[in-house]
Amino acid sequence: MNRYTKTFGILVAAAVVAGGVNWYQSAYADVQQTTPGLADDPIVTKSYVDQKIADLKNGGNAGEGTQTPESASKLEVVTVPFGAKLMVSAGGEIVVRTGKAVAYSSDTNGLSDLTAGADIASGSPIATNHLILFPRDGRGIEPDPKQKNGLTVLVRGFYKLQ
Structure with a gap:
């Protein structure tokens, strides 16, 4: 194998790897990784969740008979x-x-x-x-x-x- 063919093969392989990495990053770019407890992913208590469920069951107006x-x-x-x-x-x-x-x-x-x-x-x-x-x-x-x-x-x- 001559020197130019070997260099060309290495360049093609590098381009394929770079394209794959770029595709992977763009395909998964919108997946956000948040830390629990921050504003984007708050931690809530069971009583808060229970209250919200009760509000939904009552049409948003707890205790009004809806x-x-x-x-x-x-x-x-x-x-x-x-x-x-x-x-x-x-x-x-x-x-x-x-x-x-x-x-x-x-x-x-x-x-x-x-x-x-x-x-x-x-x-x-x-x-x-x-x-x-x-x-x-x-x-x-x-x-x-x-x-x-x-x-x-x-x-x-x-x-x-x-």
């Missing part, structure tokens, strides 16, 4: 006692099953009665077995003040009793 995110898409039977309001989040739906209900709204707009294709103003009665949509937050239903009984409703979405 549905969990897993059950927000299911219909849930809810009893609304006399004197209480059932406040439903935007996009929620209800069906009044028993009792006489009236609409409640914190502004001038009301609820959408999807069964009748009508708007229900605040203080107006809600028909039983009609699908009612809550287009915004700050709206709900309450038992009719002329009766002394509560309501039984089906609710889909996040809600709370006040």
Whole structure:
């Protein structure tokens, strides 16, 4: 083997090794190695994790009686006692099953009665077995003040009793 062929072979081998190292570094460049306990990888306590899980199960509002995110898409039977309001989040739906209900709204707009294709103003009665949509937050239903009984409703979405 002559001197030029040997030099050329060494240069090709060095180029291949350098290219492989460069490829390896670029392929794994976005893998960050952090030290536990720093701002990028904090150490948390079990009680902190338990609290965050409880908050998620309560829809982010611990102890307010809201549905969990897993059950927000299911219909849930809810009893609304006399004197209480059932406040439903935007996009929620209800069906009044028993009792006489009236609409409640914190502004001038009301609820959408999807069964009748009508708007229900605040203080107006809600028909039983009609699908009612809550287009915004700050709206709900309450038992009719002329009766002394509560309501039984089906609710889909996040809600709370006040």
